[in-house]
Amino acid sequence: MSENFTPGEVVIDSITLVNQEGDVIDLKSICGQIDIFESINEGFLTGRLSIADGLGIFRRYKILGQEHVTIRYRAKLQHEFESGDFSVEKVFRVYKVSNMRAPEFHTYGYVLHLIEPKYLTCIRKRLSKVMRGSYSEILLQTLLKDAQFEKLPKNNRIDYWEETLPENQQLICPNWSIARLIEYIVENANRGEDAVYKNSMFFFQTLIGGFKFMSLNQMISGENDHVVEFDFLPRNFDIDQENRGSNEPLSGQSTRILHFEIVQRGDTVKGISAGAYSSMLKTYDPIRKLEKEIVFDLGENFKKKGKKHLSGFPLLRLDEDEIVHMGVIPLTDDEDYTFNEIDAELALNKSIDDRTFYRVNPTNAFSDKQVLQDTSQYVGNENMDSGMLERNSMSIALSSHTYKVTIPARTDMTSGMVVNLKLPGGVIDKNDEDILNDDRYLITHIHHVINPQQARGTMVMNVVKESFAEDIRKVDPLKDYEGFKQDD
Numbered sequence: 001m002s003e004n005f006t007p008g009e010v011v012i013d014s015i016t017l018v019n020q021e022g023d024v025i026d027l028k029s030i031c032g033q034i035d036i037f038e039s040i041n042e043g044f045l046t047g048r049l050s051i052a053d054g055l056g057i058f059r060r061y062k063i064l065g066q067e068h069v070t071i072r073y074r075a076k077l078q079h080e081f082e083s084g085d086f087s088v089e090k091v092f093r094v095y096k097v098s099n100m101r102a103p104e105f106h107t108y109g110y111v112l113h114l115i116e117p118k119y120l121t122c123i124r125k126r127l128s129k130v131m132r133g134s135y136s137e138i139l140l141q142t143l144l145k146d147a148q149f150e151k152l153p154k155n156n157r158i159d160y161w162e163e164t165l166p167e168n169q170q171l172i173c174p175n176w177s178i179a180r181l182i183e184y185i186v187e188n189a190n191r192g193e194d195a196v197y198k199n200s201m202f203f204f205q206t207l208i209g210g211f212k213f214m215s216l217n218q219m220i221s222g223e224n225d226h227v228v229e230f231d232f233l234p235r236n237f238d239i240d241q242e243n244r245g246s247n248e249p250l251s252g253q254s255t256r257i258l259h260f261e262i263v264q265r266g267d268t269v270k271g272i273s274a275g276a277y278s279s280m281l282k283t284y285d286p287i288r289k290l291e292k293e294i295v296f297d298l299g300e301n302f303k304k305k306g307k308k309h310l311s312g313f314p315l316l317r318l319d320e321d322e323i324v325h326m327g328v329i330p331l332t333d334d335e336d337y338t339f340n341e342i343d344a345e346l347a348l349n350k351s352i353d354d355r356t357f358y359r360v361n362p363t364n365a366f367s368d369k370q371v372l373q374d375t376s377q378y379v380g381n382e383n384m385d386s387g388m389l390e391r392n393s394m395s396i397a398l399s400s401h402t403y404k405v406t407i408p409a410r411t412d413m414t415s416g417m418v419v420n421l422k423l424p425g426g427v428i429d430k431n432d433e434d435i436l437n438d439d440r441y442l443i444t445h446i447h448h449v450i451n452p453q454q455a456r457g458t459m460v461m462n463v464v465k466e467s468f469a470e471d472i473r474k475v476d477p478l479k480d481y482e483g484f485k486q487d488d
Helices: 117-124 135-146 178-188 237-243 268-274 298-303 387-400
Strands: 010-018 024-026 031-039 046-053 068-075 088-104 107-115 126-133 158-161 169-177 201-205 211-215 225-231 259-265 278-285 290-297 322-328 338-345 356-360 401-408 418-422 440-451 456-464
Touching (some): 088 117, 117 169, 117 178, 135 158, 178 387, 290 298, 387 401, 387 456, 418 456
Parallel strands (some): 278 356
Antiparallel strands (some): 010 024, 031 046, 088 107, 278 290, 322 338, 440 456
16 A cells, blocks of 8 residues: 555546637646536436636637537556556537636636537437337447447447347337437337346446446346445555455455435335336227236335346335334333224235326337238337336336445446445444345446546445345344344
């Protein structure tokens, strides 16, 4: 470990702006803060530069929202184990200038808002044509050819691309922008029966990789886990090195959790209203005059073999009717509380009437045949399974148990990774083990914060628990937590 190591230390190689006239401006000395945002729910990176301009750059170089900014930096990590070529080199498009402040000591303050340049291509270019193949292949070819992703720098191109089913889809694109096409395919692409949720695809861009088209199943499979464990307490690296097992992660100042907060822990009102626990899809075929009802049960989803959830068990009680109890205060200290049952509701996953969706599915809607056929070479997007209901449930699951965690700046982590976090959980004793929590969290959002003048930075991560490590119905904290000592 370097004696001079500072957690979150970064090396700023350059911050340059180029206007439409080809003028190159060095912003490194006047940039107070860099903010870069990535998320599995957003297709493209965004960012901000906070500028303290005492050189008249804004006026002299006619900054109008058509400029490009290139940012190059590296994060210093603590150990060789954590080292690697994870330098950041990213080109952004300036699209807005805001928060212009009156000059103080002849210095103007303002914010340059940044976005991935290809986003503008995707919202400007429209497509009117028939597309065939899997949704995965349709989207890939559209981005490579129509959006010209092939021209991107190598470190910002397609990083990971997952195949979807079926392979013989047919899609009519009715003058949609490429951005609208992306939204449609992400919402409707089917990963297959082996996935945790059938319609579980995400299209997003990462700072140190590129563009990904990835299922939730792949994110939580273990193949994309970050091997370093983060803890609230900094530990001595030399001591840890002597005492740790061969499979235990290294730790130290660079793996310290600087701050955390519980953003949300459950929202059953939102979940019930959205049909996240139980719902129904009613489809109607006006050609054949056929109706079909499809039921979704979150409890059954967790019971299906081969479906690998993040930790394995639902985040709430399922399959049990919810009982409203009224507590009765004892008359003496020797008496226990008694409870009267005053009401009961169906189990959260058994009330399919919570939310009903309706869809029209005409037979051979996308077929170019002149007569009705039961089989066709290509099929349209027919809502004939629970995929739509499962995606709806998944979106609620990825927002119900959310945490915000701040760690020193790093350039080896991205959204879509699973990370090990030792978070304070309100345990009874410091030696207690949280049986419900296996410390595995999915990173859904990262806010990279870099201060060029201090050469330091942080990462603010939004992480989620999609499931518990144990069945909450079978866990008694007072009995099962190691270290609990009941009073005599």
